[in-house]
Amino acid sequence: MKLTGSEIVIECLKEQGVDTVFGYPGGTILNIYDALYKHQDEIFHILTSHEQGAAHAADGYARATGKVGVCMATSGPGATNLVTGIATAYMDSVPMVAITANVAVPMLGRDSFQEIDIAGVTMPITKHNYIVKDVNKLADTIRMAFHIARSGRPGPVLVDITKDVTANSAEYTPEKPYETERSTEYIKEKDLEKAIELINHSKKPFIFVGGGAVISDAAKELMEFAEKVHAPVADSLMGKGAFDGRSELYTGMLGMHGTKASNLGVTHCDLLITIGSRFSDRVVGNAKTFAKNAKIIQIDVDPAEINKNIVVDCSVIGDVKEVLKRMNTKIEDHNHDEWLAYVHGMVEKYPLRYNEDILTGPYVVEEIYKVTGGDAIITTEVGQHQMWAAQFYKYKKPHTFITSGGLGTMGYGLGASLGAKVGRPEKTVINIAGDGCFRMNMNEIATASRYNIPIIQVVINNHVLGMVRQWQTLFYGKRYSNTILNDAVDFVKLAEAMGAVGIRVTKKEEVAPALEKAMSLGRPVVIDCVIDQDDKVFPMVPAGDSIENVFDQEDLAKKEN
Known part of the structure; x- marks a missing residue:
């Protein structure tokens, strides 16, 4: 059937199972909003107060549901107002599709009213982006945008559509969304065996969990893995919730405002098993002294993150859930009671404190x-x-x-x-x-x-x-x-x-x-x-300092005295 570009946009959103869109209309995107009006019983549009709010809402929707979040904005300032939200999603690997409209093809490059090269602007902060100048390529572009956003290491994708494309017509044939499979092509048996060998020889292992474990929905596999290794577990800010914070193995957050138990535990361990983390500077502090007594295993879906911030002894590249599934079938149950007792002692010795006399x-x-x-x-x-x-x-x-x-x-x-x-x-x-x-x-x-x-x-x-x-x-x-x-x-x-x-x-x-x-x-x-x-x-580690130099209010008071 023949549809306008705007109608194709809406039909493709429906194909992808989109039920909610966050956005703000304007001149160049009016055709899409007009088509959306006719499908308001199928796609719920939330008009935010600002385009940045739309991008953040799409991001929050994606993180809470695991689906791809969708936001829309018009050209020029509407599109640039999405930039901070797109960058936020990019840094935290959030699946999001941002749809913007631009001036008509003959007006591109003429400094036309509300024209901006939003594809150029967002190139460094998107997983991929497109500018669509041919209505015949529109449907396939949107389908690919959703596939890229949700596959492998997720991230935001921008689709910029010129206004004439939203008005022009083309043949449209409904299609099922591309199958999105977990990334396993880089999981090598020799890497798994090397990781397991390091675990078997470790006396003081420590597990560090990042946002990749959340994105992968690996909570069940992670708990089984931690119990088999019998190791304490810390997380990053982005890794919260991947490992149950009530578990006896849990020691708190790692890094600049991490617990003393986690920071000192990682400093004293002989093996650090890092799962779905990119070794952010806020976690690592001084890279030269980070986990200085340990061999390091890194499990991550993105090959680019291996040895980027911290040089590791062993890496397994692949979806965290899939990697842990395979490791759990191979690994034996370990006993590290002495090491755990030492770390638990630090948890008890250095609890999180605050002034309980006033509202804080x-x-x-x-x-x-x-x-x-x-x-x-x-x-x-x-x-x-x-x-x-x-x-x-x-x-x-x-x-x-x-x-x-x-x-x-x-x-x-x-x-x-x-x-x-x-x-x-x-x-x-x-x-x-x-x-x-x-x-x-x-x-x-x-x-x-x-x-x-x-x-x-x-x-x-x-x-x-x-x-x-x-x-x-x-x-x-x-x-x-x-x-x-x-x-x-x-x-x-x-x-x-x-x-x-x-x-x-x-x-x-x-x-x-x-x-x-x-x-x-x-x-x-x-x-x-x-x-x-x-x-x-508190606690706190000064920027760039070793995480073993973590201090709290009591340490500060002693130093000042």
Whole structure:
């Protein structure tokens, strides 16, 4: 049958099983929105308050559901407003398709109104991208975009379509989506055998889990593997939920704000088994001294990540779930009681601490965990509150902690929470933000109200840019250059003005009732939790320092005395 380019776009989205699109219309993409109008009973479109919110919502939807998230924007500034969200998805390997429209082919390259080479702009931050100038190539391009986004190491793909292509007609024949198989072509038997040999000879193994284990849905295989190896387990920020945070083998996060037990455990181990992690600088610290006493095994789907940041002794390239399945059939049960006792001793000796006399960020996070029973989806912005959310909430399952890890995008979490709640409506979704981050994209509360998406926005409000202030306190002689936000902004009134419910919390005993009320209302709620401006995230490793030099508030006090 013959369809216009715009109709082909919609039919291809339906082919791919897309049920939700986040976006913002404009002149060049109007034809697509007109076609979407005719299919609004099949594809739910959410009009965000800003295109960046649309990209973050598509990202959050993808992370919460495992499906490909879809966002749309018009040409020029509409397309460039997606860039931060696309880059966020790229850094964290999130499957997303961004559809933009551009000026007609004869107008390209003429500095036409709202013309931008968005394919050129996004080339470094997409897994692949296209500009479609021929309507006959449109359907196959969209199909391939979805296949690329979800296959291997996932990532965002951009499809830019000229306006005349959206109006022109071509033959369209429905097709089934491409089969997406787990990546196994690089899994070599000799690599598996070498890894198992290293495990068999290890006396002090340590397992480090990254975001690849979440993306691969390898939680079951990972737990079996950890129990067979009988090793302590740490995770990265992106790896939260891949390994049950309540397990006796779990030692907490690794890296700059990781636990002392994890950082010192990795320093003292003789074998580090790294699963689905790219050895980010925030994890590694000083690469020359990282895991200095250990041989290192790296399991990752992306060959480009092997020996990129840390040179390893053994690598297995392939989908994490598939690799662990094969290793679990070959590996014997080990006993490392002495080593585990040593690491557990560090867990008990160096627990995460905070001031229990006043309302603090960690207390708020612990109350969120208690009230939700640990069954919520937690999204975050970036900063102190993000680290507290990683440290003090026990994540039991993958896809329940959604945060910007690689790019560190302030303003990410609120849009992501909208996408997560739309994708998983049965789950309680709570976005934890600092007041600085919340200001960046707080207009998306209006989006939540418009569609009555009952997310809960918790603002850890210290009236400063908390993490930057922490660095200024510790490393910049307390010179607080442009980090104080002590002004007249009232988040409760702002929430009410946008059609949401606003609740202010200033005391510890007010936190649980506020959360319980928010969960009962079935409406968007903003909870403004006012804390002290000098609360800090500990433990901490200075940037570029060895992770064994991790320090906490007690160490700092001793040093100052």
